[in-house]
Amino acid sequence: xxxxxxxxxxxxxxxxxxxxxxxxxxxxxxxxxxxxxxxxxxxxxxxxxxxxxxxxxxxxxxxxxxxxxxxxxxxxxxxxxxxxxxxxxxxxxxxxxxxxxxxxxxxxxxxxxxxxxxxxxxxxxxxxxxxxxxxxxxxxxxxxxxxxxxxxxxxxxxxxxxxxxxxxxxxxxxxxxxxxxxxxxxxxxxxxxxxxxxxxxxxxxxxxxxxxxxxxxxxxxxxxxxxxxxxxxxxxxxxxxxxxxxxxxxxxxxxxxxxxxxxxxxxxxxxxxxxxxxxxxxxxxxxxxxxxxxxxxxxxxxxxxxxxxxxxxxxxxxxxxxxxxxxxxxxxxxxxxxxxxxxxxxxxxxxxxxxxxxxxxxxxxx
Amino acid sequence: xxxxxxxxxxxxxxxxxxxxxxxxxxxxxxxxxxxxxxxxxxxxxxxxxxxxxxxxxxxxxxxxxxxxxxxxxxxxxxxxxxxxxxxxxxxxxxxxxxxxxxxxxxxxxxxxxxxxxxxxxxxxxxxxxxxxxxxxxxxxxxxxxxxxxxxxxxxxxxxxxxxxxxxxxxxxxxxxxxxxxxxxxxxxxxxxxxxxxxxxxxxxxxxxxxxxxxxxxxxxxxxxxxxxxxxxxxxxxxxxxxxxxxxxxxxxxxxxxxxxxxxxxxxxxxxxxxxxxxxxxxxxxxxxxxxxxxxxxxxxxxxxxxxxxxxxxxxxxxxxxxxxxxxxxxxxxxxxxxxxxxxxxxxxxxxxxxxxxxxxxxxxxx
DNA sequence: TTGTACGCGTTATCAG
DNA sequence: CTGATAACGCGTACAA
Numbered sequence: 001x002x003x004x005x006x007x008x009x010x011x012x013x014x015x016x017x018x019x020x021x022x023x024x025x026x027x028x029x030x031x032x033x034x035x036x037x038x039x040x041x042x043x044x045x046x047x048x049x050x051x052x053x054x055x056x057x058x059x060x061x062x063x064x065x066x067x068x069x070x071x072x073x074x075x076x077x078x079x080x081x082x083x084x085x086x087x088x089x090x091x092x093x094x095x096x097x098x099x100x101x102x103x104x105x106x107x108x109x110x111x112x113x114x115x116x117x118x119x120x121x122x123x124x125x126x127x128x129x130x131x132x133x134x135x136x137x138x139x140x141x142x143x144x145x146x147x148x149x150x151x152x153x154x155x156x157x158x159x160x161x162x163x164x165x166x167x168x169x170x171x172x173x174x175x176x177x178x179x180x181x182x183x184x185x186x187x188x189x190x191x192x193x194x195x196x197x198x199x200x201x202x203x204x205x206x207x208x209x210x211x212x213x214x215x216x217x218x219x220x221x222x223x224x225x226x227x228x229x230x231x232x233x234x235x236x237x238x239x240x241x242x243x244x245x246x247x248x249x250x251x252x253x254x255x256x257x258x259x260x261x262x263x264x265x266x267x268x269x270x271x272x273x274x275x276x277x278x279x280x281x282x283x284x285x286x287x288x289x290x291x292x293x294x295x296x297x298x299x300x301x302x303x304x305x306x307x308x309x310x311x312x313x314x315x316x317x318x319x320x321x322x323x324x325x326x327x328x329x330x331x332x333x334x335x336x337x338x339x340x341x342x343x344x345x346x347x348x349x350x351x352x353x354x355x356x357x358x359x360x361x362x363x364x365x366x
Numbered sequence: 367x368x369x370x371x372x373x374x375x376x377x378x379x380x381x382x383x384x385x386x387x388x389x390x391x392x393x394x395x396x397x398x399x400x401x402x403x404x405x406x407x408x409x410x411x412x413x414x415x416x417x418x419x420x421x422x423x424x425x426x427x428x429x430x431x432x433x434x435x436x437x438x439x440x441x442x443x444x445x446x447x448x449x450x451x452x453x454x455x456x457x458x459x460x461x462x463x464x465x466x467x468x469x470x471x472x473x474x475x476x477x478x479x480x481x482x483x484x485x486x487x488x489x490x491x492x493x494x495x496x497x498x499x500x501x502x503x504x505x506x507x508x509x510x511x512x513x514x515x516x517x518x519x520x521x522x523x524x525x526x527x528x529x530x531x532x533x534x535x536x537x538x539x540x541x542x543x544x545x546x547x548x549x550x551x552x553x554x555x556x557x558x559x560x561x562x563x564x565x566x567x568x569x570x571x572x573x574x575x576x577x578x579x580x581x582x583x584x585x586x587x588x589x590x591x592x593x594x595x596x597x598x599x600x601x602x603x604x605x606x607x608x609x610x611x612x613x614x615x616x617x618x619x620x621x622x623x624x625x626x627x628x629x630x631x632x633x634x635x636x637x638x639x640x641x642x643x644x645x646x647x648x649x650x651x652x653x654x655x656x657x658x659x660x661x662x663x664x665x666x667x668x669x670x671x672x673x674x675x676x677x678x679x680x681x682x683x684x685x686x687x688x689x690x691x692x693x694x695x696x697x698x699x700x701x702x703x704x705x706x707x708x709x710x711x712x713x714x715x716x717x718x719x720x721x722x723x724x725x726x727x728x729x730x731x732x
Numbered sequence: 733t734t735g736t737a738c739g740c741g742t743t744a745t746c747a748g
Numbered sequence: 749c750t751g752a753t754a755a756c757g758c759g760t761a762c763a764a
Contacts, residue, residue, distance in 0.1 A: 031542070032518060034756095034757060034758090035757065035758065035759095036757080044734080044735085045734070045735045045736075046735090046757090046758080046759095047734070047735060047736075047737095047759085047760075048733085048734060048735075050758065050759060050760085051733095051734090051759090051760090054759080056759095056760090057733080064733080079542075081515075081516060081517050081518040082516075082517045082518070082757085082758075083455075083517070083518055083756085083757050083758070084451075084454075084460070084517045084518065084519035085450075085451040085452075085454035085455050085460060085519075085756085085757080085758095086451075086455060086740090086756075086757035086758040086759085087517070087757085087758060087759080088450075088451035088740090088758095089449075089451050089452060089455060089739085089740040089741065089742095089756090089757080089758075089759095090739080090740060090757080090758045090759045090760085091740090091758090091759075092740070094450070094451060099497070103482055103485070105479075105482075106681065106682065108478060108482065109478065110478065112474060112475065112476065113471075115497065116469055116471075116474065116499065119469070119497065119498070119499050120499075123499070123512055123513055126513055127513070128496055128513060128514065128519060129496060129497050129498070130494055130495060130496055130497070131465070131481065131485065131495050131496070131497045132485070132495070133482065133485050133486075133489070146489055147489055147492055147493070147494060148494065149447075150447060150448075151447050151448045151449070151450045151453070152398060152447040152448070152449055152450065153450035153451075153494060176397070176445075219688075262688070263688035263689050263690070264688055264689060265659070265660055265663060265689065287656070290653070290656055290657065290660075291656065291660060293631070294631055294656075294657060294660030294661065294664070295660060295663075295664075297631060297660075297661075297664060298660065298661075298663060298664025298665075299664075315472065316472065321585070321629060321630045321653055321657070322585075322628070322629035322630055323629050323630060323631065324629070400740095400741060400742090401741065401742065402741080410750080410751085411750070411751045411752075412741085412742080412743095412751090413743085413744085413750070413751060413752080413753095414749085414750060414751075416742065416743065416744095417743090417749090417750090420743085423749075424749095430749080448741085448742075449740085449741050449742070451740085451741080451742095452740075452741035452742040452743085452756090453741080453742060453743080454742095454756090455740090455741080455742070455743090455755090455756045455757065455758095456741080456742045456743040456744080456755080456756060457742085457743075457756090458756070
């Protein structure tokens with residue numbers, strides 16, 4: 001069997017197949033299957049294959065159906081996978097969005113659940129998700145700008161930056177790129193967990209367990225780093241007042257100089273000695289919950305019998321530590337999903353100013 | 367001033383500019399600046415602009431230099447950003463890699479530092495980084511495959527999957543896509559932290575502090591989930607023996623049924639009561655370190671004066687908790703960097719089998 | 733329904 | 749050094 005040059009270019013030559021010396025294999029032999037390869041194999045035009053693979057036919061009569069199936073089979077057999085770049089060119093859109101973080105060491109953070117939620121909707125849309133860092137130091141000099149901002153590669157951005165990076169965020173407006181803020185609470189273009197009612201939910205769970213002397217425990221005191229620091233406390237206080245219960249069992253957010261040097265364990269002991277009658281504690285995060293549980297144990301308080309400990313966290317705490325801590329799971333997954341939905345509608349409608357969305361916490365199993 | 371149709375298409379019409387009724391603005395007016403726009407503005411050809419912007423000229427004589435500068439200025443003024451998709455088409459490569467995780471809830475995990483290290487090298491290469499989930503349930507049915515695998519969009523993959531996902535990993539070979547395994551210890555195509563010598567490094571730090579009765583504390587016992595579980599213990603034992611010290615101060619990895627029901631705090635107390643003379647403990651992770659510190663405190667042992675606690679972690683523990691715990695920082699950043707380097711060389715050389723690389727821990731400040 | 737031919741934006745080649 | 753022009757792979761309008 002003699003292969004023609006044309007056949008060879010169409011990828012019909014298997015890697016191990018001997019080739020005539022008169023038809024030397026070019027060094028840059030094609031590795032990927034294209035639409036043309038499938039078309040040649042099926043003896044139809046590229047247009048036909050494209051339309052079939054994209055379901056643009058009505059496929060009314062059976063002969064069309066079977067032939068479509070045959071071509072699809074060929075495409076699979078040849079391992080055809082559409083080239084995303086070519087699609088982007090043709091479609092006029094990248095069908096991709098970028099997730100932007102600051103990338104600064106020891107500062108950068110995002111919940112994996114959140115990224116997963118973002119991904120789930122992006123995937124459903126048939127789009128792609130790029131991840132990107134934009135250190136605050138680099139936005140001043142345009143020569144230093146990261147690839148994503150020097151080139152155009154996405155249709156929109158989901159931005160994971162604390163309010164302290166407002167200068168960076170302001171920069172996006174000049175880019176003319178639609179963007180949504182992740183886990184930030186502001187008037188517009190934000191999606192964030194509704195920590196205020198999340199705390200209320202925790203209170204009502206404790207109430208359902210006949211726990212009435214409830215406290216709130218928070219490690220740190222920098223109130224303006226993230227809105228959740230104040231919202232969780234406020235939500236706790238509000239829910240307690242609504243239930244006609246005392247809401248004073250918490251340490252001040254602005255500590256005295258003495259307090260400032262306490263580590264979490266010392267602070268936990270301080271808390272438990274100051275409110276010895278407390279029956280349930282809502283903790284800002286799992287770290288506080290673990291330390292409080294440990295300290296309670298060292299003071300002879302049994303958890304969860306005498307003291308119920310709850311902690312906000314992006315994952316179930318118990319699974320890792322085996323400790324009897326009730327997790328108040330932050331709905332980051334849904335936050336991520338909503339971010340993409342909002343961003344997508346901004347991209348479609350060219351609308352650049354949308355009201356923010358607070359994502360409710362998932363209901364507890366009471 | 368009358369704008370011609372040509373001018374309009376070249377983007378010289380500002381959004382607010384009135385347009386003649388004989389030249390109706392098309393609905394899908396161009397928003398992005400292209401090479402042609404810059405070329406028209408500078409009255410040169412697109413080729414010239416492309417070459418200047420890509421630095422393909424030697425720029426020997428001054429007139430060339432100044433004109434290049436002028437064109438660069440125009441490009442900036444017009445907000446020109448090269449279209450990545452077009453570049454990919456032309457270059458024949460996507461200049462992008464994908465980071466793959468399983469995406470399974472409560473199982474999926476990766477260190478943000480690692481992703482950051484990956485990004486840093488990708489950025490230096492001028493490439494892009496896509497993130498992608500491949501749930502094990504979806505690889506069976508090709509119709510369910512995620513976008514990244516249905517289409518071709520990257521030149522290689524960095525895979526973050528535990529050994530338990532070996533079926534998924536096997537699938538990549540069929541894809542003909544180069545891939546590297548992140549944080550997995552196998553013979554080939556892996557990059558992982560050298561936990562064995564990491565533990566030794568921790569031992570030598572304690573020795574430098576005149577701590578000689580050293581123990582190792584680990585929460586969990588599932589030895590085959592991740593290589594670090596056995597390697598850290600083995601590294602500890604080996605280093606102790608090399609220093610002629612006792613290496614028996616640790617709890618068995620395979621616990622009895624009684625032990626199995628202990629949470630971390632109970633296990634920590636068990637450990638400290640069993641080895642009451644221990645002066646320093648190396649913990650598998652920060653969680654153990656926190657719980658051990660709390661338990662020590664409850665038993666009247668002062669940390670770090672009487673007992674030095676160290677813990678492996680991807681970030682400095684002290685920064686978050688304020689606790690006196692010495693972090694053994696896992697070099698995930700460097701692991702990520704090395705992954706990209708290895709992957710890139712695989713892409714360049716078409717070589718599909720490279721020996722694995724163990725990344726050393728960073729030296730301690732003694 | 734089918735094939736052809738063009739456009740998408742960029743880079744590379746090849747004459748001037 | 750410069751300007752035309754041909755790829756790159758895909759979608760699609762248009763003509764058959």
